[in-house]
Amino acid sequence: MRPTLLLLPFLVACGSLGTDPDAAAAREVNVYSHRHYDTDAQLFEAFTAATGIRVNLVMADDDEVLTRMEQEGANSPCDLLITSDAGRLGQARMRGLLQPIKSAELESNIPAFLRDPEGHWFGLTMRARVFVYNKNKVRPEQLDDYKDLTRPEWKGRVLVRSSENLYNQSLLAAMVAHYGSEAALAWAEGITANMARTPKGSDTDQLLAVAEGIGDVAIANSYYVGKLMSGTEPEKAKARETLAVAFPRMGPFGTHVNVSGAGVARSAKHLPEAIALLEFLVSEEAQRLFAEGNKEYPVRPGSLAEVLQRFGTLDPDTLDLAQLGLNNATAVKLFDRAGWR
Numbered sequence: 001m002r003p004t005l006l007l008l009p010f011l012v013a014c015g016s017l018g019t020d021p022d023a024a025a026a027r028e029v030n031v032y033s034h035r036h037y038d039t040d041a042q043l044f045e046a047f048t049a050a051t052g053i054r055v056n057l058v059m060a061d062d063d064e065v066l067t068r069m070e071q072e073g074a075n076s077p078c079d080l081l082i083t084s085d086a087g088r089l090g091q092a093r094m095r096g097l098l099q100p101i102k103s104a105e106l107e108s109n110i111p112a113f114l115r116d117p118e119g120h121w122f123g124l125t126m127r128a129r130v131f132v133y134n135k136n137k138v139r140p141e142q143l144d145d146y147k148d149l150t151r152p153e154w155k156g157r158v159l160v161r162s163s164e165n166l167y168n169q170s171l172l173a174a175m176v177a178h179y180g181s182e183a184a185l186a187w188a189e190g191i192t193a194n195m196a197r198t199p200k201g202s203d204t205d206q207l208l209a210v211a212e213g214i215g216d217v218a219i220a221n222s223y224y225v226g227k228l229m230s231g232t233e234p235e236k237a238k239a240r241e242t243l244a245v246a247f248p249r250m251g252p253f254g255t256h257v258n259v260s261g262a263g264v265a266r267s268a269k270h271l272p273e274a275i276a277l278l279e280f281l282v283s284e285e286a287q288r289l290f291a292e293g294n295k296e297y298p299v300r301p302g303s304l305a306e307v308l309q310r311f312g313t314l315d316p317d318t319l320d321l322a323q324l325g326l327n328n329a330t331a332v333k334l335f336d337r338a339g340w341r
């Protein structure tokens with residue numbers, strides 16, 4: 001019920017998606033996206049200006065976009081799927097919705113761990129899952145490792161959103177990959193025991209709750225922190241004064257990162273155009289827009305937003321992100337066993 005209601009307005013707003021043979025003369029590409037940032041509109045305009053290829057966009061929430069592709073099957077007008085989280089991109093691959101692409105351009109510009117080994121999807125930007133703490137109550141040395149927050153000294157002080165959230169599932173999936181299920185379960189239990197409240201709200205809500213003193217440290221994605229810290233809203237001024245970022249490590253590995261990424265649909269009727277758009281999205285111009293507009297880490301070096309530079313240096317865990325999709329089901333079960341709502 002809900003997917004239809006949410007998608008229809010966008011379909012109407014976007015007009016009909018081009019699948020008829022007459023449209024071949026006017027080059028176009030149909031994009032299904034669950035990203036909802038202003039930056040993306042700018043990116044598509046720049047692509048059209050550079051190539052003359054029109055972008056038809058359908059936006060949807062989270063997994064609805066996958067469900068829609070599944071229901072449409074081979075007749076789906078979707079050429080390119082853009083979504084966040086490698087776990088979701090992995091699910092799209094496992095559900096047979098994507099096709100493998102070979103592209104020297106993509107392979108040379110995107111580090112191997114940030115794309116599917118067979119080219120079903122490609123990471124376009126990185127986001128790190130970081131700790132955000134109250135500068136007045138916490139010293140950064142206390143926050144070296146994700147495991148640090150499971151210590152008894154953090155009882156009642158940790159803020160994090162629900163385990164239904166894919167960012168948390170992917171964080172735990174990475175722990176399953178590195179440490180195995182038992183250690184990952186112990187971490188989830190330790191965090192659950194230390195929560196300042198029953199999980200609710202978004203990543204940004206956790207940041208604001210730290211500023212309000214509901215807890216002392218939050219787990220959140222870096223771009224939410226970047227947006228908050230570079231913003232100008234008066235009601236968030238206290239948060240900007242109070243908060244600081246720490247990059248926890250996962251044992252000997254770096255900080256957990258995830259991607260926003262894209263894959264060419266199995267049903268693609270505009271294959272060259274879909275590949276052209278994908279390649280454009282890792283161009284220097286597009287990567288700069290992602291970085292500046294949405295405070296994400298570019299997958300190709302350079303053009304880091306000023307606010308992210310202030311946070312310090314990100315040393316990403318280079319775990320093959322395909323592992324996040326493969327271990328997602330295990331992560332969901334472990335959260336359940338840990339009692340993390």
Ligand SMILES: [Fe+2]
Pocket residue numbers: 084221
């Ligand atoms: Fe997000």
